[in-house]
Amino acid sequence: MPPLIQTSAGLAQAAERLASGSGPIAIDTERASGFRYSGRAYLIQLRRAGAGTLLVDPIPIDDLAPLRAALTGPEWILHAASQDLPCLAELELHPASLFDTELAARLCDFEKVGLASITEQLLGFRLEKQHSAADWSSRPLPHDWLVYAALDVELLLELRGKLAAELAEQGKTAWAEAEFEHVRTAGPPKPRKEPWRRTSGIHKVRGAKALSRVRAVWEARDDLARKLDRAPGKVLPDAAIVEAAVNDPTDFAELMSLPGFRRRGGRTNARLWLAALAEARKL
Incomplete structure (x- = not known):
């Protein structure tokens, strides 16, 4: 050895x-x-x-x-x-x-x-x-x-x-x-177009507004994961993004009622996820 x-x-x-x-x-x-x-x-x-x-x-x-x-x-x-x-x-x-x-x-x-x-x-x-x-x-x-x-x-x-x-x-x-x-x-692979669409469980999300919520939370998670150098799934699981897109919580209590956000990453960064959802509602 x-x-x-x-x-x-x-x-x-x-x-x-x-x-x-x-x-x-x-x-x-x-x-x-x-x-x-x-x-x-x-x-x-x-x-x-x-x-x-x-x-x-x-x-x-x-x-x-x-x-x-x-x-x-x-x-x-x-x-x-x-x-x-x-x-x-x-x-x-x-x-x-x-x-x-x-x-x-x-x-x-x-x-x-x-x-x-x-x-x-x-x-x-x-x-x-x-x-x-x-x-x-x-x-x-x-x-x-x-x-x-x-x-x-x-x-x-x-x-x-x-x-x-x-x-x-x-x-x-x-x-x-x-x-x-x-x-x-060949060089490095080209970035995927609209990578947020590969969110696991996205098939459960219906409608353009709900999909915009997937994108908003996914992009917020990706930016935070890059800054922390942590795998995105370790910051917030895909299942939580789908829950947020389907339920559209508007405050901390509603967000914490979703199982995927009760973990440390979901709770600690609750303001970030709520802000992303708020931005999605403006679209």
Whole structure:
């Protein structure tokens, strides 16, 4: 189990090890999407032949320049790269070339393309996935979480070799390379139009005025969640937004009569939700 790198001095040494290795570099990240508004990386896992596995905590390290230099040039191996590349780009970490093991498995017509599934199919190892939904923004990171995270890159180098051979056997190497390049250069996804319409349970809301209340409370929640860097559902659940849209409470007592607002976020920010509903009535 490699030590967690949390200092600039430790990162400099790790970057030297990484640069002295050979071949492609396996990379993964851990985010806290179910707990935080942002999609930032709270842990970076790396592995390269001759360098071993490295675990980097980017939060306390001011300058990732040594890591950036070590990662410039070699091919990156990621699983479901489109999920990790945006948070790596936030840290100014960009691949020169890419091999996406999930995409390769799809192109090879594997029925199941999750990392655990294809690792078991091709390499015979079963990965533990019990910490995939953990709050990686919490500190300190428990030892068993770090073990789980390290395993996500432990076999990526071998997995790439198996999948590359399978692509070659199926005559799909050039096709895969073109798809990998598309993922590498695609950039961040475009913002969804009217994302408030994806509120869970919105099918229960009828009429334009009620929908305007969904939008008003959703936008108020989104703005607050962004400021707090908390997942919107942790600030106020979707069910509460739907309750407010259907019932249109006009004061604190009416708002608190709705089950979804009795939790801390609903009560603490009651003035915000009531103000949003009041603005919706003006439309």
